[in-house]
Amino acid sequence: MDGAVAIGLATPPRRIAVLAFSPLARDSRVMRTVQALAARGHAVTALGHGAPPEDLPAGAEYIALPAPGGGLAGRIKLALGAAPARLLPPLAVAAHDLRAHHRAARRALVALRPDIVHANDWPALPAALAARAACGARIVYDSHECAVEEHADRALWRLLLRPHVAAVEARGIRAAARVLAVSPGIAAALARRHALAAPPAVLRNLPPYQAMPLRPPGPGLSLLFHGLLLPGRGIETAIDALALLPADHVLTLRGEGAAAYLDALRARARAAGVAARVAIEPAVPRAEVIPRANRGADLGLLLLPDGGAQQRHALPNKLFEYAMAGLGVLATPGEDRAALIGAHGFGRLVPPGDPAALAALLRALTAEEITAMKAAALAVARRLNWDAEREILWGAYAGL
Secondary structure, eight states, X not given: OOOOOOXXXXXXXXXXXXXXXXXXXXXXXXXXXXXXXXXXXXXXXXXXXXXXXXXXXXXXXXXXOOOOOOHHHHHHHHHHHHTHHHHOGGGHHHHGGGSHHHHHHHXXXXXXXXXXXXXXXXXXXXXXXXXXXXXXXXEEEEEOSOGGGTTTTOHHIIIIIHHHHXXXXXXXXXXXXXXXXXXXXXXXXXXXXXXXXXXXXXXXXXXXXXXOOOOOOOSSOEEEEESOOOTTSSHHHHHHHHTTSOTTOEEEEESOOOHHHHHHHHHHHHHTTOGGGEEEEOOOOHHHHHHHHXXXXXXXXXXXXXXXXXXXXXXXXXXXXXXXXXXEEEEOOOHHHHHHHHHHOOEEEOOXXXXXXHHHHHHHOOHHHHHHHHHXXXXXXXXXXXXXXXXXXXXXXXXX
């Protein structure tokens, strides 16, 4: 990895490819990156899944990649691509191309011949390496997660996929000119694991500043979880806790999820006797995420399980979106989350996977305490927002 980054220095315009294997219209971090780089005068091409984002900057281009295959065939290809790394880690990058969307990304990058590839998360690294070999493109690796711990709670993932992830990331990070991470803990873990000469720059998931009004809570609390609706995010804990709370407390689950999982959540709510108090809503456009949260909720939930480095150090988008919306935050402990919430006083910590503890905390909170948390959230949002944080991204590109 190149030496330390000089923050805030300007750099001449470059042709930058921003690659992410995600639906970019819903990927806040990637689109903030695209917009910030375009604002500096770079010629940006974004590559991802789905329809072109509505807020793609003027002059920027978009290449839609094939969506990753699902079902049994997709799982088989995933397993076949991961298997070689258990026997011979150098084969991991080549095996990565067994999946069509990975091959498409590699072909697109080689054809683009960019000066820089901004590779979002570890799956983007093999295509970035191909561009580096073809045209000398520099690589900026943006690690969204602690890759080797992301699904460490799943035995099959640990057995089969972790060696593949570790091998791909190790190869890519050694070739990267710059490395970014979403939290101090993940930055430190990457530096230790890969013996980096300089720690990655920390680029947090902060939204652009939006001024929101302070809305004191009503007699019945409105709880919100927004984001991808997936297992392992504490949603079940929230539903079970609701059954232990007064009948005027409600829970909104807002986001995309698999139909089978959403049906399971509805069944859980019925079994707990709270089906009428649990609303499952589709995701809203990114521009509406914060205003909708401000209008309709008092407290935002971030109930990650007690796991490895990924859970301990995660600072997801929703944490800062809740704060920007003026919501108090109820979060499970994690070193980086606890430090942030403790320093700014906009939330409380609650043990993971414990509905009774969550319900007890909610019953004990007074209206005055919740109003104080909401006011603290609005105050921290004025300090921690993308308008300031993007300077770190611009600084990472200085000298490239």
